[in-house]
Amino acid sequence: MTTLAVPALTVPGFAVPAQTNVGNSALNITIFAVFVAATLAIVVRASRRNATAADYYAGGRAFSGRQNGIAIAGDYLSAASFLGIAGAIALTGYDGFLYSIGFLVAWLVALLLVAELLRNTGRFTMADVLSFRLRQGPVRTAAAISTLVVSFFYLLAQMAGAGGLVSLLLGLDGKTAQSVVIALVGVIMIAYVLIGGMKGTTWVQIVKATLLIIGSIVMTVWVLGKFGFNLSHVLGAAVDNSPKAGEKILDPGLKYGKSNLTKVDFISLSLALVLGTAGLPHVLMRFYTVPSSKEARKSVEWAIWLIGLFYLLSLVMGYGAAALVGADAISSAPGKANSAAPLLAFALGGEILLGLISAIAFATILAVVAGLTITASASFAHDIYAQVVKKGDVTSAEEVSVARKTALVIGVIAILGGIFAKDQNIAFLVALAFAVAASANLPTILYSLFWKRFNTRGALWSLYGGLVSVVTLIVFSPVVSGKPADPKTGLSASMITDPSVDFHWFPLDNPGIVSIPLSFFLGWLGTVTSKEKPDERRFAEMEVRSLTGHGAEKAVVH
């Protein structure tokens, strides 16, 4: 095992498209197929009872706190977390680790301020809580739009990532093959959602999260074992094998410390990460799949343990990849940073471990995409169709039927969007989703749970203000245009790669540092300038329900 089994990647100028993959494509395809078949079987088994809205959206509210906590970890540890963080640590060292800490600490906001109160007051969606004591129509519509925007950007990032990942692992290169893979991901995801609903999707998440964590433990122990179970030696080897960064891979600043601007940008990103998680609609919806607020608390507790454990493993896997695969081999691989974890698996356990880890990554994308689709379809069917258009005058069966049709439409849009976005810089899509969640959703959630005087205008101003400011600032940021041209390729690193097109005036990549305080301010300003009196009775009901759990939705008994 001393000679690393990645010769193909260390040969300079190695660029034959059909061979850029490592491992054995036939073996990888077989393992992928087994995974898909197994998860589909789980979905079909879980779907026997899926009649009512509570079944379809919330799995009958019958999951235990532990099961739901594992599923939350599954939702949260998307491909961006699994492949992205290990890769970021392998290439940018300490700054990648910093990134993972924001993702973890964020869960305390959910644990202390949001999960239980939300579970006690709402039924299926974030909008249920926001519109509880305010004017239904406008607030629900705004909350649903924000939910759809966050879910859509998140979905697009996952779909585009799937194309890149699978082309790397299966050796399917070329635009048509990638598009076929994205379409296939979409079709399998639609099958999960339509057949299994929330129950099926939750079980897929549980299985996937368990496998992901076991796989990561195996890789971590393996890496540590190669260095006498001494973390310091792993770090030393990572330094030795990072010719460009050297010692700096252990210190902060490699990625974000370049200038004062990048430092402010990093603080802005940290703000969005730590406040965004508790405003992600697909995470919030998970709190409704358990029977009580006590179980919601237990869900978050489990999620924190598992996510924390996973990021600790990622630290070792990331530096392990730098040590065993090497920074140069990773950055010249087709998936760049994203290929660090698969290449580490290959270096450790050869084709079989590579195939298994890649299949887990693939299952991750499928499951996260399915969860996002359920959230988006629930928001459209429950909030916009049933409550705003039909004013609540629909049967549960009709609502579910609309939700299923919506899921189909979202699936098709996700496939087309994923094919369109596959060559784009996708990392910013996830950052955008977190920024909207932190700017539009979280301030509005906190105000409506804790501030008696909060009213309809305040909610609309904080929701739309957060949403519009994030999107505007991103459009006029260097993410979209105006990054300096790469001397080698002559192309800009912005979304618009032509360096002569430059309409940016906002200096930061991450808008959170402006948009989050702005949205809190607008929520306050809208409230105090509106003459609307708070609905005392509804507020009493909301406050008493949120803390005591009286009148909270109960589990479905079959």
Next chain:
Amino acid sequence: MSHDARTDDAYVEVQRSPEFGELRRRFRSFVFPMTALFLAWYFLYVLLAAYAPGFMSHKLAGNINVGLVLGLGQFVSTFAITILYVRWADREFDPRAEALHTRLEEASR
């Protein structure tokens, strides 16, 4: 969605009761300071990483530097706050919330 006057009045009545005031006070006086604490600690860490790289790069043992130890400290504090909160909620919060819940169940009967 039943909003008969009886339950609504019961909610207002409970909301104004001293027991509920006590429950809300206890809840807020645990979660608000705790939130302020972990956010302050997190941003202190982020600011140190951004503006005090020299301090963070100081080696403590082998290749383990201050930054790594403080970063792992964020994990420890997150786990510790989780344990503290869950224990507090089980012992202090839940019995009081359940008592009020039972009172409401009886009132709406």
